[in-house]
Amino acid sequence: MEESYDLQNMIKIDSEPFLSMRLVECVPNFSNGIDSSVVEQIVGAIKSTDTVKILDIEMDASHNRSVVTFIVSFENAVNAAFNGIKVAASLINMEKHHGEHPRFGAADVVPFIPISGVTIGECVELARKLGERVGSELSIPVYLYSEAATKDSRRNLENIRNSKFQYEQLKEQINRQEWIPDYGPSVVGSAGASIIGARDFLIAYNVYLDTQDLNIGKKIATALRAKDGGLAFVKSLAFFIKEKNQIQISMNLTNFHKTPIYRALELVRLEAKRYGLSVTESEIVGLVPLDSILNSLSYYLCMDRIDRKKILEYKLLETQ
């Protein structure tokens, strides 16, 4: 008997994609940070797609570059990004573009980031589908990068596009074997090329220590970061924060699934102990996915994991 009731969802929400909570973040970079009417038209095209929610728009005049952050259902993610790229390609002429930041094209870099109910592998699929459409429908060369890369040499964005190899250099060298695009023609038009990929969500996380000694802070930051022998998905720096009169270990956690918040904090604590220092507080900068909260709490509560379905508010959102 229970079942017959349980199967009926009485909260009336029409948005099926939202209900299913399969959400993706997309952070496309466009090569115009000066003309707000151009950026408005691009954002308008993205917003015209079902289920899109714009979280942030940053226009940077000196870089002549804008970064749009939006959330979209998995099903609409390719469409939303494509709509933005199409408008950007029609409005931005790379022949006339100047700015400090290295750039390849009108829609320069387009990463998909898994947020909820979506794997990084599925975001790789999104990147490929988007790349295929951008290549064939807009005739723009597309390079897959990061998790979506088809060659190791294209995993790091900086290996593809940097201050010494930009739009102008690509235009000359795209016929070389190493620059054959993953999708689209080996011809660079006025919209340039796009670099499309999938990467994990980045958490900005700071831990404060009861010291003013920046040298100690730097040693601890070094012990934490991947490239110096620390945790695999941590980038870290030390700062003296005047307002708090304390040292801050400022970290980027680039894959919270594999290197969770708790492990970064506890390793700071462990390294600080050697100098007789303690953690005074920590802070999360910006938004974090629910899963990053649950995987850290499950550690402290001695649980293997806490399923999001244990959260009452989530239970309510489930598709019935």
Place this chain on the structure above:
Amino acid sequence: MEESYDLQNMIKIDSEPFLSMRLVECVPNFSNGIDSSVVEQIVGAIKSTDTVKILDIEMDASHNRSVVTFIVSFENAVNAAFNGIKVAASLINMEKHHGEHPRFGAADVVPFIPISGVTIGECVELARKLGERVGSELSIPVYLYSEAATKDSRRNLENIRNSKFQYEQLKEQINRQEWIPDYGPSVVGSAGASIIGARDFLIAYNVYLDTQDLNIGKKIATALRAKDGGLAFVKSLAFFIKEKNQIQISMNLTNFHKTPIYRALELVRLEAKRYGLSVTESEIVGLVPLDSILNSLSYYLCMDRIDRKKILEYKLLETQ
């Protein structure tokens, strides 16, 4: 410029009450656990209310009693409960009711529980509004209990209704000063009386220890529970769990805002230490509100609090 975009919510959800996430749980008990057509009609009336989602229905034949658990927006909570009570009052005749469990009326006990964006004080308001309507529109005597109680003697449910004072006794004594109802007439009809109130969410939480010694388990459970000098909002018992070959400290946290999960766990750990024992794991039984997760994690991360607005999925739900 950012603002003009940020203020536009592009996820199309029509349910305004849900968007605002002001949610209340209601767990009415009805005095029929045998006739499923009666229970279906009651549940049907509750479900007919906007924003209601039924989470669970338990029919207990030996107690001749059913417990319905539903979630509803704050704005619709009184209506949803009233619709159920009205149908219950028309279908259940207390003159013919028999069962093991003490009972006062057709709709016996009706608690409101804050889930999200609602305070216990606001749930007290809901209880009063519902009581007023049940009293005046259905002519049913109503007693407010728990947080909604108007007298200290009515705070504990067991002080109001127990195996020695039920429907039959109330019918005889309702004219006494001490039994004047908070709402409705001092007359008990075939629908009996209803006990309406507000209480906090209850979390069932178990902690396992690396021992098989039930005596030690009992000592630790005693140290934890409120009435024996432990934590104010903890009820605890010790069990030997055969499948795990370990002792389980089984707790009910009756107010996770005031006595959070982490404090219960850490006190078990502290008491276990005295016997050289460690916590092996812990488990949350059933669903928990997101706030109970956030307030425990904030402790471990040395943060004053983690706002639910830091959670990306929540940001998406916010009313714009």
